[in-house]
Amino acid sequence: MTKTVDVLLPLPIDQLFSYAVEEDTEVSIGDYVVVPFGRKRLIGIVWKYSGKSDRELKCIEQKIELPSIRPKLIEFAEWVAQYNVIPIGMLAKVIMGGVLKVNQIDKLVFTKQKQEISEIDCQLSPEQQAARNKIISNLNEYSVTLLDGETGSGKTEVYLSVIAQLIKNYSIYEHCLPKRCHSILWCHSGTPFFCHPSAPTLGSSKIDCKQHTIQHFQSKNWIPVSTTCMTPFAMQFTFKNKRYVIPAFNTQLDECYNIRVIFTKKPVPRHWNLISNQYTKQLYDKDWIPVSSTGMTSSTTKTTCKCSNTKRLHTGITPEEGNAQVLILLPEIVLTSQLVNRVHSQISGNIAEWHSGLTPKARRNNWLNIANGSAQIIIGARSSLFLPYKNLKLIIVDEEHDSSFKQEQGIIYNARDMAIILAKLENIPIILSSATPLLETIYHVKKGNYNHVKLTERFGGAELPHIKVVNNKQWISNELFEGIKQTIEKKQQVMLFLNRRGYAQLAVCKKCGYKISCSNCTVWLTYHKKKNVLLCHHCSYQSKLPEKCSNCQSEQSLSLCGIGIERLLEEIVKLLPNAKTAIISSDQKSLGSVIDSVLKEEVNIIIGTQVIAKGHNFPKLTLVGVINADLGLENSDLRAAEKTYQLLHQVAGRSGRFNEKGTVIVQTNNPESLIIKALQQQKRDLFYEIELESRRKAKMPPFSRLIALIVFGKDQFATQKAASEITSFLHDQCSATIPSALSFQCVTRKKELEIFGPSPAAINFLNNKYRYRVLLKIHSKHSLFIKKKLKHWIKNYNLNSNIAVTIDVDPVSFF
């Protein structure tokens, strides 16, 4: 009987496809294969062994010689797909990273970069040292640690130092290798002692390790094992005069891990083939990989291959089991290259960047480096979670509160949350770093689920800025104006923060009150003076500013209302004609040159939106002006308060570093609000406490779970109807009269689920489509039941309609 396997293909489908495996090809789970699909050929991943099929199956054409993906990644992908209600095929796409294409297989040649690991060259303060040690003491299993501290307290230094240590723990020094023996085994203390069956030669030849070699490995908790005797069924060895006997080799193979086998330059003994062929194959199947030392000749490599999975090493990829891999997740692409540079200057190791902005060549190279284990530090955005790591040992989520971790387009998932799941599955530690953690994180810290490492000292003893609150009556209040003037006179820099792009929020007719709105969406168009267009910030629709009102035809009646950063710049120039200004917003293509000119002090007033809140350090900046602190609170968003607080805190943190104490002037209409008070008095924890309490009362996350459904379509009536239908379907499914034996369950379910809506979305009409929202609030731990029902309903409903439904699990935005 021929073997059949289920293959996952990179298609937006929630389905696996079965294929037959021909006798002479050997595939196992996790391999990349080329399969015929329709009239095309595609690369997919062997996902599982398949059951019987009643149809004639096509055959797998070819196995691609790449390291197969780890079983945990399959588990993770399944989990993510199920939790977020994503078609599983979409995960094949992210795993393969857009690198594996049928017509480019020959390009998958890996160029090796060999780098020695060197010491970290930055000095940690005693506090940072303590934080580092606390984290390092617990690197062997799953744990979540909140690394908490103000901007400038050295969170990055601490985690980089942790990474350097971790990588060093796992790396094997070439110069430490003993010269005289054929092979040596090292296994991690605390793990069962198992040895590679290639060991028998050790029985007769003495291990001649230099003292410092042993010390080196012992200091890293590795224990040398020398075998004295070995049969296929039992093995003995001695360590520190104590004799260990391993009864049956293969029965406990599953438990082996953390064992390194190092081959020396000498050829592997001939009888290895004879004795251990089947066991070697088993080891390969269990993902044991020999670490070959450099200098091994190609003929030796071939000998090694013969006795195992013959094809694995043919691509020229040397598996490097010894490397540990660390993933640093960042919220935004622009931050990755900055961090890459910083890491390069502090740790030397193989660094790979990963985000959607890479060139195809870099993408391919980085992916291969990650897949074969030679990339040690991976700095990436959301999608890097799904890469086929070989030996992932630590995850760091920097700026963990940042809502950019929530992917809103295509597949909807929250990379921060999924990172925690991945860490749990892999049983590895994860560090969440932020000055203003998510409320959820604080909640878990309080409950004792997460560790808390706090840094309280800022770099160079810099003090927290002084925060003044001013009533928001003018765009630029007198206090702020005076502040700017004084700061410039002192030859320091000012940053003005206004979270609104463009020139004016909207154009309104003075005669009839008509407001110009987008023709595709129900939003007002924003006037951008530089481009001289009215622009829709949701669908990018553009139009010219009309001469006369399109509603009442009166000429010259349009008035521009509201202030955006372009207008703010104009006002500043009016007030301070000699000021040297720069503007930073997401409308610009390259931020780098602007940031450079700020650092070179060619600029003394920086005006910007959101983007300036993140990451950039300007040493000469001592005054931050928040033009309108209330902007984020306009929409009815569950997290509005939290997000606004985080943003303002983050912006305020830009002010005053090194030896200058900074000032922040906040203009607001609600000086008495909790957010502003907490910000002004620097009482972050009080804010969190009150906010948590209000969430508890409203039974909102983290005290419940939310799922948002967005129903959208071109026909308003049909869309509304579909939204009502899905709502009543859910009502029926979750509270209907069900046979009495199950009734208890149903009563619970009724209590467990609340359904709100349908209601027109905050932006009722977007991209030419009408939108309705339904919000589900789940009070139990498990939401899978509902997700399955939803999936089913959508699958059937979409068969004959123009209506689409997106399912947003744990929504972050609510428009």
Place this chain on the structure above:
DNA sequence: AGCACGCCGACT
């Protein structure tokens, strides 16, 4: 996702 098939309008 692609890429077919299929069923109706403006053209040599």
Place this chain on the structure above:
DNA sequence: GTCGGCGTGCTC
């Protein structure tokens, strides 16, 4: 008469 629009459906 046909070229071509994109609505629907399938891919092991």
